[in-house]
Amino acid sequence: MPLETDQDITRLLTETKRIALVGASAKPERASNRIMKFLLDQGYDVTPVNPGLAGQKLHGQEVVASLDAVTGPIDMVDIFRNSTDAGPVIDEAIAVGAKAVWTQLGVINRPAAERAEAAGLDVVIDRCPKIEIPRLGLLKSDNAD
Numbered sequence: 001m002p003l004e005t006d007q008d009i010t011r012l013l014t015e016t017k018r019i020a021l022v023g024a025s026a027k028p029e030r031a032s033n034r035i036m037k038f039l040l041d042q043g044y045d046v047t048p049v050n051p052g053l054a055g056q057k058l059h060g061q062e063v064v065a066s067l068d069a070v071t072g073p074i075d076m077v078d079i080f081r082n083s084t085d086a087g088p089v090i091d092e093a094i095a096v097g098a099k100a101v102w103t104q105l106g107v108i109n110r111p112a113a114e115r116a117e118a119a120g121l122d123v124v125i126d127r128c129p130k131i132e133i134p135r136l137g138l139l140k141s142d143n144a145d
Contacts, residue, residue, distance in 0.1 A: 002113055002123045010136050012100055012122050013129065016075040017045055020067055020098070022089050023080030024048030024058055031104070031128075032080035033058070038130045039078075042140050047074075067092045074098040076122075078129065079107060087112040094119040104128055 003009055019039055025032045037059050039046045047070045048058045054065035064070055067077065067089075077093040079086050079101060086103055090112040093101045100122035103109070113123045133139055 001117070002125045006136060008122075009124060009127070009132055010138065012076070012102075012124065013133060013136065013138055016100065018073060018075045019044050019046045019078050020049050020070050020074045020076075020093075021046055021078045021080065022049040022067070024050045024053065024063060025080075026053055026056070026058060035078070035080075035104075035128065035130045036061075038133075042133060042138075067096045067098070070096070076100040076102055079103045081107065083107050083109045090116050094121065100124070102127070102129065 003012060021032060021036050023032050024036055027033055036046055036048060040059055046061060048061055048063045049067060050063055051065040053063040056063050074096060077098045079089050081089055086107050086109045090101050094116055098121060101116050102124040103126060105126055105128050108126050113125055116123050
């Protein structure tokens with residue numbers, strides 16, 4: 001079962017340090033761009049993943065082409081792709097040993113989620129960390145520096 005209780009989602013968001021954000025966009029009006037900035041501001045180490053932008057910088061972070069190009073372990077893969085395209089991304093997350101996959105609002109691919117769960121990953125479907133973090137009282141102070 002995907003993680004659905006506040007306690008489980010709080011645990012995942014608290015334990016997560018490194019996030020690979022698949023479908024990162026350089027366009028400020030895109031949700032993936034705004035949420036990447038929000039996650040960075042919350043203290044997460046975020047690696048943007050987008051083959052079309054590989055080698056460029058987004059919010060000071062170098063964009064990589066694929067999950068296997070992310071250096072070091074991945075705690076969570078945050079997926080900004082449509083429901084169909086999320087399947088191969090989830091399979092790639094399993095292959096690289098990510099600990100969790102998170103699909104954004106409206107992104108639902110149950111067979112892929114089941115594959116991830118069978119492989120031992122935590123799975124969150126159809127939610128947004130930018131909504132869940134404040135709702136769960138996990139916001140970091142924005143005037144820490």
